[in-house]
Amino acid sequence: MILAPQLRQSLEMLQMPILELRTLVREEIEQNPTLEETPTEQEQVEVEAKAGEEATRDETDQLDFDEQYEALARLDEEWKDYMYQNSSSYAYNPEAAEKRQFLLDSLPQQESLQEHLLNQLNLAGLPENDRQMGELIVGSLNEDGYLTASIEEIAESASFELEHAEEILQIVQEFHPTGVAAKDLQECLLIQLERLGRVDSLAADIVREHLNKLGGRKYGEIARSLKVDLEEVQQAAKEISKLDPKPGRIYSAEVATYVLPEVVVQKVDGEYVIILNDDQLPHLRINNYYRNLLSSTATKTEVKSYIRERIRSGAFLIKSIHQRQKTIHKIASEIVESQMDFLEHGVSNLKPLTMAEVADKVGVHETTVSRAVSGKYMQTPLGLFEMKYFFTPGIKTADGSQVSNMTVKDMISTMVAAEDPSKPLSDQEIVEALTEKGIKIARRTVAKYRLVLRIPPSHMRKGF
Numbered sequence: 001m002i003l004a005p006q007l008r009q010s011l012e013m014l015q016m017p018i019l020e021l022r023t024l025v026r027e028e029i030e031q032n033p034t035l036e037e038t039p040t041e042q043e044q045v046e047v048e049a050k051a052g053e054e055a056t057r058d059e060t061d062q063l064d065f066d067e068q069y070e071a072l073a074r075l076d077e078e079w080k081d082y083m084y085q086n087s088s089s090y091a092y093n094p095e096a097a098e099k100r101q102f103l104l105d106s107l108p109q110q111e112s113l114q115e116h117l118l119n120q121l122n123l124a125g126l127p128e129n130d131r132q133m134g135e136l137i138v139g140s141l142n143e144d145g146y147l148t149a150s151i152e153e154i155a156e157s158a159s160f161e162l163e164h165a166e167e168i169l170q171i172v173q174e175f176h177p178t179g180v181a182a183k184d185l186q187e188c189l190l191i192q193l194e195r196l197g198r199v200d201s202l203a204a205d206i207v208r209e210h211l212n213k214l215g216g217r218k219y220g221e222i223a224r225s226l227k228v229d230l231e232e233v234q235q236a237a238k239e240i241s242k243l244d245p246k247p248g249r250i251y252s253a254e255v256a257t258y259v260l261p262e263v264v265v266q267k268v269d270g271e272y273v274i275i276l277n278d279d280q281l282p283h284l285r286i287n288n289y290y291r292n293l294l295s296s297t298a299t300k301t302e303v304k305s306y307i308r309e310r311i312r313s314g315a316f317l318i319k320s321i322h323q324r325q326k327t328i329h330k331i332a333s334e335i336v337e338s339q340m341d342f343l344e345h346g347v348s349n350l351k352p353l354t355m356a357e358v359a360d361k362v363g364v365h366e367t368t369v370s371r372a373v374s375g376k377y378m379q380t381p382l383g384l385f386e387m388k389y390f391f392t393p394g395i396k397t398a399d400g401s402q403v404s405n406m407t408v409k410d411m412i413s414t415m416v417a418a419e420d421p422s423k424p425l426s427d428q429e430i431v432e433a434l435t436e437k438g439i440k441i442a443r444r445t446v447a448k449y450r451l452v453l454r455i456p457p458s459h460m461r462k463g464f
Contacts, residue, residue, distance in 0.1 A: 113251035145180040145248025177247040261379035352394025424461040
């Protein structure tokens, strides 16, 4: 099927998170002169109600342009011309522009790893040649803080004596963050242990001689090789786990991702209330100035044609936003109604729920539900959750009912957290424990959930 451009835009708006939609609306306001933002004191819900009264004449929304426009015109009659009332605010103000630029220039920018190290290098008081070698070393580090080239290659490329280059490397390795400029993980951890005064400790011996076995948690083999007790090896492993294997990551240039909840769920007088985050969206209306131009006999035909097309586009945008918010509200209402036990008691009471079930109750297609919850978040008394979180398949219990797989994962996580470290639960033992609770589940499913939860196998959890 070929979708009409307006329908395609409506579906895209439904799928957009609120921050992206806000950006799109702002761009549309700039491109469409007939659109303006209503004053904040004008409640959008009034606009929706009045527009609904006009639209009741034809549920199929097949009104011709004149009827649509007259409905918008009557809606605007009660409002003063907002554009003219606030025309002074649109005038260019040099002082305001200078203030905005100052605020933009004042935004903090994260220092990169190389900038951080070069600042320390400049304060080290090294001769010019040594400082240049230090810059080459710093420039050869990756984002994790490791050398991407050997010190021999760096020295040769700069025609520098190897022994002297190694001295400069040692100076850089003393910089913050601890462990930077190491050639590999082993050297990185040893630098950190040395800085902590633990260079002669059991932890350092394990890093030097048994790093691979440590990664496989083969504590028994390490204990036998170093002729120490298993408990000592386990304690040293805990000490090593507190070190940073990627010291440069704290200066990573990764951009933080910000999300805003589309829906806020609050408990008021014992009942859950669903509130849409409409404050983040500009409230739009058609500007009265262009309505007057369209009705004026002095306006040229081509100008009227342009205005009519822009008004038609703006009216569709307003309608699409209203429809989007209405759809999200309906879906959120069904989620809250279905997951009432979760809101009251937590993850252990999350019920199985599919998009098809919600679509059937709301009266839309399943793909519409999928678009509506994609990238959207819901703020609840238990915290912020992605709306997709509430849609989970179910696992049958002994009594024929179903329990959410998220609930099963939570049960597995709780069991592992409470297990005896000296006798960790195997996957089969977890299966048996769940069976006793009336939940029939295969061992391979437990293993899959355990991997999703990032829980190691039982032999790797022993001692922790």
